[in-house]
Amino acid sequence: MELLHERPMHPYEMVQLMRERHVDTRVKLKAGSLYHTVERLVAAELVEVVDTQREGRRPERTVYGLTEAGRDVYIQRARELVATVADERPDYLSGLAVLDDLGPKAALAELTRRITQLKSMVAADEVVLERLHEKGTPDIYWLDWRYLTAHRRFELEWTERLRDDLESGRIPFQHPPKDD
DSSP: OHHHHHOOBOHHHHHHHHHHTTGGGTSOOOHHHHHHHHHHHHHTTSEEEEEEEOOTTSOOEEEEEEOHHHHHHHHHHHHHHHHOOOOOOOHHHHHHHTHHHHOHHHHHHHHHHHHHHHHHHHHHHHHHHHHHHHHTOOGGGSHHHHHHHHHHHHHHHHHHHHHHHHHHTSSOOSSOOOOO
């Protein structure tokens, strides 16, 4: 519905645009699933067929657009997504709660592994952001990437400080070291 709010389009065009904008960071992207989703939205009268196109010998492409009800539902959901603070519970929080149980050697090794992964992810995010910028993709369409990258940068910096605090003893382990 997000893309159809911009303009009517056919599902293949939606998939291409989603890939170009790297929407897969927040939505699982499968072309087949998208066609089924569009069918469900049509059945719910939130989306309707607005045109059928054919180019040369290619198969017919059905172009869909939002209905008035679809626009209303989309805008209401968008408002909720922006305004509501979600009660998200990332696995990392549970991992931090049991860090002491791993023992110093294992805990520091796992934090180092996470730091390496985060560095790689942040570097990849930066490449995507640069590409989006170079392509001239309007900033409003990649705010999610900017947020995700800032979040990963924060997690990387925080985790590096935590590892340093544990290594230096500023945050001492409470359980005796295990044979890890």
